[in-house]
Amino acid sequence: MSDQSSHNPKTASEIASHVEEPSQAELHTHRRNAFAGLGWARDNLFSNIPNTILTVLSVALLVWAAPPLLDWMLLKATFLNEDPAACREAGGACWSFVTVKHRFILFGLYPYDEHWRPLLAMALFIAALAISCDSRFWNMRIVYVWGLVLPVCGILMWGGWLGLTFVPNDKWGGLPLTLILATLGIVLAFPLAVLLALGRRSDMPAIRAICVGYIETVRGVPLVSVLFMASIMFPLFLPEGLTIDKLLRAQLGIMLFTAAYLAEAVRGGLQALPKGQYEAADALGLGYWQKTRLIILPQALRLVIPPIVNQFISCFKDTSLVIIIGLYDLLTTAKTALADPSWRAFYVESYVFAAFIYFLFCYFMSRYSQYLERRLNAGLRR
Amino acid sequence: MSQPAPKTPWWNDRANRAILYQVAVVGLVVLAGWYLISNTLANLAARNIATGFGFLVREAGFAIGESPIAFDPADSYAKAILVGLLNTIVVAVLGVILSTLIGTIVGVARLSGNWLVSRLATVYVETMRNIPVLLQLLFWYALITEGLPEPGDAFKPIEGVFLSNRGLKFPTPDWSGLEWLVLAALALGVILAFLLSRWARLRQAATGQTFPSIRIGLALTLALPLLCWLLIGAPTAFDRPQLDGFDFSGGHSVSPEFVALLTGLTLYTASFIAEIVRSGILAVAPGQTEAALALGLKRGQVLRLVVMPQALRVIIPPLTSQYLNLTKNSSLAVAIGYPDLVSVSNTTINQTGQAIEGVAILMAVYLIVSLAISAFMNWYDKKTALVGR
Numbered sequence: 104m105s106d107q108s109s110h111n112p113k114t115a116s117e118i119a120s121h122v123e124e125p126s127q128a129e130l131h132t133h134r135r136n137a138f139a140g141l142g143w144a145r146d147n148l149f150s151n152i153p154n155t156i157l158t159v160l161s162v163a164l165l166v167w168a169a170p171p172l173l174d175w176m177l178l179k180a181t182f183l184n185e186d187p188a189a190c191r192e193a194g195g196a197c198w199s200f201v202t203v204k205h206r207f208i209l210f211g212l213y214p215y216d217e218h219w220r221p222l223l224a225m226a227l228f229i230a231a232l233a234i235s236c237d238s239r240f241w242n243m244r245i246v247y248v249w250g251l252v253l254p255v256c257g258i259l260m261w262g263g264w265l266g267l268t269f270v271p272n273d274k275w276g277g278l279p280l281t282l283i284l285a286t287l288g289i290v291l292a293f294p295l296a297v298l299l300a301l302g303r304r305s306d307m308p309a310i311r312a313i314c315v316g317y318i319e320t321v322r323g324v325p326l327v328s329v330l331f332m333a334s335i336m337f338p339l340f341l342p343e344g345l346t347i348d349k350l351l352r353a354q355l356g357i358m359l360f361t362a363a364y365l366a367e368a369v370r371g372g373l374q375a376l377p378k379g380q381y382e383a384a385d386a387l388g389l390g391y392w393q394k395t396r397l398i399i400l401p402q403a404l405r406l407v408i409p410p411i412v413n414q415f416i417s418c419f420k421d422t423s424l425v426i427i428i429g430l431y432d433l434l435t436t437a438k439t440a441l442a443d444p445s446w447r448a449f450y451v452e453s454y455v456f457a458a459f460i461y462f463l464f465c466y467f468m469s470r471y472s473q474y475l476e477r478r479l480n481a482g483l484r485r
Numbered sequence: 486m487s488q489p490a491p492k493t494p495w496w497n498d499r500a501n502r503a504i505l506y507q508v509a510v511v512g513l514v515v516l517a518g519w520y521l522i523s524n525t526l527a528n529l530a531a532r533n534i535a536t537g538f539g540f541l542v543r544e545a546g547f548a549i550g551e552s553p554i555a556f557d558p559a560d561s562y563a564k565a566i567l568v569g570l571l572n573t574i575v576v577a578v579l580g581v582i583l584s585t586l587i588g589t590i591v592g593v594a595r596l597s598g599n600w601l602v603s604r605l606a607t608v609y610v611e612t613m614r615n616i617p618v619l620l621q622l623l624f625w626y627a628l629i630t631e632g633l634p635e636p637g638d639a640f641k642p643i644e645g646v647f648l649s650n651r652g653l654k655f656p657t658p659d660w661s662g663l664e665w666l667v668l669a670a671l672a673l674g675v676i677l678a679f680l681l682s683r684w685a686r687l688r689q690a691a692t693g694q695t696f697p698s699i700r701i702g703l704a705l706t707l708a709l710p711l712l713c714w715l716l717i718g719a720p721t722a723f724d725r726p727q728l729d730g731f732d733f734s735g736g737h738s739v740s741p742e743f744v745a746l747l748t749g750l751t752l753y754t755a756s757f758i759a760e761i762v763r764s765g766i767l768a769v770a771p772g773q774t775e776a777a778l779a780l781g782l783k784r785g786q787v788l789r790l791v792v793m794p795q796a797l798r799v800i801i802p803p804l805t806s807q808y809l810n811l812t813k814n815s816s817l818a819v820a821i822g823y824p825d826l827v828s829v830s831n832t833t834i835n836q837t838g839q840a841i842e843g844v845a846i847l848m849a850v851y852l853i854v855s856l857a858i859s860a861f862m863n864w865y866d867k868k869t870a871l872v873g874r
Binding site for chain 1: 506510514521524527528531600602605611612614616617618620621624631809813814816817820827831834841844847852
């Protein structure tokens with residue numbers, strides 16, 4: 104039809120075909136709607152023989168694994184009965200373990216009656232993290248937010264003021280400790296990371312060598328060894344009579360470790376800036392620090408927000424390593440909760456509970472970082 | 486620079502300032518280092534701890550659960566640390582191989598046109614990479630030591646293989662000490678196949694003639710060990726694990742710690758490798774495949790000659806850092822008691838009190854291993870890199 108009409112665009116058949124086309128498409132969608140499920144299944148599950156085999160294998164895997172898993176997780180599970188014997192009888196997951204132990208897993212050794220304090224501090228922390236995700240706060244405001252939240256959290260956690268009883272930080276534990284270690288790790292590492300990244304891009308060979316040496320050494324060793332160093336060697340570094348407590352040592356270790364990785368992320372941003380920005384700043388007669396503060400960093404740091412979020416995710420997961428030097432973070436409390444002999448058998452429930460909390464945080468943060476990357480790229484694509 | 490020189494005082498000169506800054510920074514670093522070291526020496530003196538690496542030749546006095554080489558408590562600390570390093574290397578090498586395999590499969594599965602398969606792969610990746618690896622290790626370790634049955638009721642997936650809370654036991658060939666000949670033949674076959682494919686590639690580049698190097702190479706790797714096995718009389722004897730009281734004897738055994746560590750590290754790293762493989766394949770423009778098909782290449786050739794070389798270029802740098810991460814994460818073995826480098830160093834530090842030396846050795850060894858891996862991967866990356874104009 105179109106072959107004939109192409110000779111004379113104004114023939115009736117051409118017009119008819121124009122009219123006809125939408126109606127045909129409509130017909131198509133009708134048909135597609137009627138058989139939507141089948142057509143979709145054919146396209147996505149049974150398009151050819153290998154694909155069909157894969158589908159059958161996957162379905163077999165699901166049929167084999169899903170019902171017992173569902174049985175275990177929900178149907179045969181015990182939720183509220185606080186007797187371990189009832190759990191064993193039911194044969195499913197013993198979520199009552201979580202019901203009984205969740206306060207310990209979430210807050211560790213913090214005095215039981217004061218648990219509202221770490222809970223409130225945690226809520227503030229999470230709110231501050233959520234605010235930090237909003238691009239309207241990516242200026243001095245984010246500094247004010249954290250400048251307000253951190254002291255308030257400190258007062259809540261330590262107490263000893265405003266009628267709150269004092270809780271020494273060796274009693275801190277659980278999720279608040281994990282959040283504090285991860286967030287402070289990133290926040291404190293940030294200035295050091297910017298300096299290291301600038302140093303690595305510097306023209307001065309001695310400064311470059313120091314920065315490269317630091318970054319590559321720290322990136323070449325595992326966090327465990329840095330934590331060992333922090334817990335064993337930091338006390339030796341200090342002059343006689345001065346001690347440094349375990350939490351602060353771990354926090355410093357995590358900070359020094361994170362700074363090296365963060366510095367590489369920041370360096371990526373510095374390198375991604377077009378050379379014209381540097382040259383234009385030079386042409387304006389700005390000095391090095393003026394140029395860096397006013398022109399380079401505001402642009403470079405915006406570029407590296409997604410990698411910084413990713414670094415935060417891995418820092419969040421890495422804080423679980425403090426179990427090795429004996430701090431009561433979320434993983435340690437989940438493991439310690441199992442020391443109770445009557446609940447010993449429910450290690451799966453304990454680890455699944457802790458894993459679920461870690462997963463929630465990491466999943467939403469990684470989603471957020473993917474969203475940011477898309478948004479930043481959209482800006483660059485124009 | 487073009488201005489007359491006397492107008493700029495020497496301290497405002499850029500070059501002089503750079504030197505000034507550098508001297509100041511280096512001075513500060515040295516000062517800080519000196520301060521820390523002098524404090525440390527004073528503290529050590531106050532605690533009566535001798536410094537130096539003399540302890541390395543002393544008798545270790547502790548046993549190591551598993552070791553690729555024979556180790557006796559009477560051996561020196563240096564040898565204990567070597568055993569730890571070997572254990573780390575064993576886990577890292579196996580982990581790298583297995584996680585690359587699983588990661589590639591999952592990464593390709595995520596790109597599959599099959600909805601179900603790609604969803605399953607996505608669930609795997611999202612679950613694994615959002616849960617700390619240490620938690621996964623503890624979980625697998627608890628599952629093996631508490632969840633698996635006693636040796637008496639061990640699982641028997643295949644005849645002769647036992648899976649219990651004492652780890653994995655499997656039979657080993659017992660061919661009157663000649664097993665190594667077959668292994669040597671296998672190694673020889675692999676080397677010959679590699680040389681053959683190299684020769685074939687060079688010849689094809691020079692003359693354009695092709696050679697079925699893959700098929701012949703495969704035949705070589707299989708035929709040589711088989712021939713060797715026939716030559717030593719086609720033995721079929723196996724050293725099978727036997728239940729002997731409360732535990733097994735005979736066969737080869739893999740400890741629960743090793744199984745937990747390898748499983749955890751492999752599954753965790755595989756999820757990252759899957760994402761790397763996926764992005765690498767997506768980075769190859771579809772036009773490349775279409776052009777190659779239009780040239781008349783077969784599907785397999787398109788993948789081997791056009792897509793993979795380009796995807797590898799994107800894949801290798803992040804893959805390197807995953808290999809490094811896996812090697813460094815193997816240090817988490819200390820949490821479940823597998824005698825790796827960190828675990829052995831930790832014991833050494835606790836026994837001798839030589840904390841600084843112990844941590845220094847630990848860090849130095851990891852640095853060397855990391856540098857070696859990145860040097861190798863850089864060499865490989867350079868080999869596959871685009872030859873620019």
